[in-house]
Amino acid sequence: MRSLKQFGADFGWPRIIIFFFLVALFFAAPAVGVRVDASLSDVFNRFGQNAFFVLALVPMIQSGCGLNFGLSLGIIAGLLGATLSVQCGLHGAVGFFGALVLSSPFAIVFGWLYGKLLNKVKGEEMTIAMYVGFASVMFMCIMWLLLPYTAPDMIWGYAGKGLRTTISVENYWFHILNRFGAIRIGPFFSFPTGEILFVIFGAFLMWLFLRTKTGTAMTAVGSNPDYARASGISVDKMRIISVIISTMLGAAGIIVYEQSFGFIQLYGAPLAMPFTAIAAILIGGASVKKASMLNVVVGAFLFQGLLTMTPSVINSWLQTDMSEVVRIVVSNGIIIYALTRKTKVSK
């Protein structure tokens, strides 16, 4: 009995509750006319789509910079890479990896600047990150209208200049990962093997990195900055590295997302994305100061599962479209729960 309670406390009761809730939803699904295989397929797809964003949060949490509300910066870098890739007419795998490569210089520069800024405001990173993210997205909105893109697929028809809000990648690299080795069972279920493999690869690299000298230094900076400083580690430098990695992963994340979703979404789209990632990692059991690969995988899966299943089951059950409301309440409720948990060290 004692060990069960201990297991619960360790694993986190909210995660267990959500897990059972999710299972319950899967059981309830056929009863209200929702196909389980289609739902599972959906969940896996969305997991793969969003996992990189969640992964991107880990470096900054470990280094003590808090939750990266400014993930939008990484996303913008990725958008720049993706649009450039389409502009250059790169297709297929070349297009996808081209986008990744093209976004890297932007991600590094943004990450570096962003990191320098965060170093100046230690202690209030999260709120500032949020608004820096918002301001940057708005700035990019202006840029998307002004930058000299010319590819006809991307620009507005009559005006002849300025990028459209959504750009289809259907002819370029749509589903390039998902299709790779996809496992199909029946007409409703498709497991996006390529995407999941890519995610696993990324998570594995991160796991390895955290065990390298730099990675451990980064964690030290987050958990005990004085000790780290005493050991000769430059706290500022480690933080900047963590921010750059986070930004690059954010850039990779949006490109993975786009190849699965099918569209490059510009203008206001990046505003909401950091929050989904944050909700996911928090539900995965991470705290503001500590995150592991398990948190990422479990969190992304549970969160996307919840976000997929709850609206569809409730909608079918009540015969009304309440998905928006459910989504809002669930995802934000999770973040609030995580934010109000007592942590050992208060700040």
Next chain:
Amino acid sequence: MSGKRSFGRFLRENAVILLFLVITVLAIKPSGLSLVYIGQEMITRLGRDSFLVLALLLPIYAGMGLNFGMTLGAMAGQFGLILAINYNILGVNGLIFAALVSLPVSLLMGYVCGAVLNKAKGREMVTGYILAFFVNGIYQFVVLYMMGSVIPVRSRAIVLSRGYGIRNTLNLDSVRLSLDNLLAMHIGPFTFPIATFLVIAALCVFIVWFKKTKLGQDMRAVGYDMHVAEASGVPVDRTRIIAIIISTVLATIGQIIFMQNMGNMATYNAHDQTSFFAVAAILVGGASVKKATIPNVFIGVILLHVLFVVSPGAGQKLFGEAMIGEYFRQFIGYGVIALSLVLYAWRTRRETERLREGLRGGNMAAAAAAEGEAK
């Protein structure tokens, strides 16, 4: 020597206000708007927005940072307005009715918000921000699904065509400008909503008085240092909750005042921007996360909104696209909040470092100077 130093300090401390003034003045000409128009907009917006911004003062005073949870109060106010429209209560009566009806909701919201923030000490601003979204979901559930079905609505005109749920835009003609026009004074080309100004003035008087009461002093102590306050016997958690409750109720009234000026309510979106505008305004006015005064409120409202009025036109003239003006405006809005927060955080760190250095080196002068800079 010290003159140069204090000028530098003046620049740093008022950087945001100065930056804003410069951008605004630069943008007036290309915007193509007349000074009279801008002047009238300033007057109208002072009446419309000041109350909401004033609602932010007490939580800052109590050390809880920027109360992004004020949106909860705004939602309560909108709920009240929907009911007032539903019962077709006209004019100022409608506004008072809305305020009274939303009062219990507002108090409850404030209590919940305060309790949640107490559990997230040190992370109040982020938590408040997310809490606003969370309650927005509940608001939508109530207004979009329950009203008209579970909650009876008399006036079919405000219900969606599907039979339940309130319409996206609510026409507020029945109470439109009722407070503003109650005592409107025309001086030259300008119209002044005197009644609204009086209400705002009353709130200012209330705030000044409140700060002198025991409760107000308690809040100040809590804002200064929670642990010291606790040790002195101040009920810290309770005081913080009260600060948020007052702020929420003020936000409710403020949103009603805002709406009666707008004349039209976007039922599901109107409150989204409330906290953003209020926070931006108070920060532009020179407030910081830890300190805000009443002049900050009015300076901020004027500066922020004048810029908001001129920037679309200026953006269009400069870049040739109206949309850019819009984005520019939002960029400035977010940017100014980010900038203010950065400056504040930077300043606080420098002070603590100065203090630390001063104590370490035994240099009393340096420590005293740092003390002096710590506002």
Next chain:
Amino acid sequence: MSGGVNNSSTKTRRLLVRLALVVVYAGLMAGVFITGKGHTLILDNKDSEDGSIKAIESLSISVDGQDPIDLSAGDRDVAKVKGQGHRVEITVKDSQMVQHRITLPLKDETLLLSIPKLLAGQPAVSHFVPLDVAPPAGETNGNNNAFTSPGAISDPAATPGAPAAPGAPAAPAAPAVP
């Protein structure tokens, strides 16, 4: 707050104060409601149902000092009023101006005032059933704003091409005016 000396009387006092506040609150709300409720008053100049009271040939009516409205026999017009008690001034053609007071029932929003009945001293205010007017078409369900929350992600299964013009959804876009 007060100490422990006279605990029960302080408690009773607090209770009384709270009760008083609730009474004031309820009373204020009721008062504002009653004096503020708007009604649409249909001014009717028709014969009564049983024909006993005839419509007036030509008259002019002013409610609460609003602009006078001219009505011929068989006419109807509309006046919007606020509150329950109203002053009605009727000037029948070639006659003196007559003043009447009417009180409107609280419940209904649209009411019928039969002028001939009023002049004849009969109860003149009655309930009116308006034709059901369908709300204008084109109202979609609730909320189109994708940025109502962090976590509002588009459904990959949903129709692509849904997002709209730049700035409209997915942005904390300022509402039209401010």
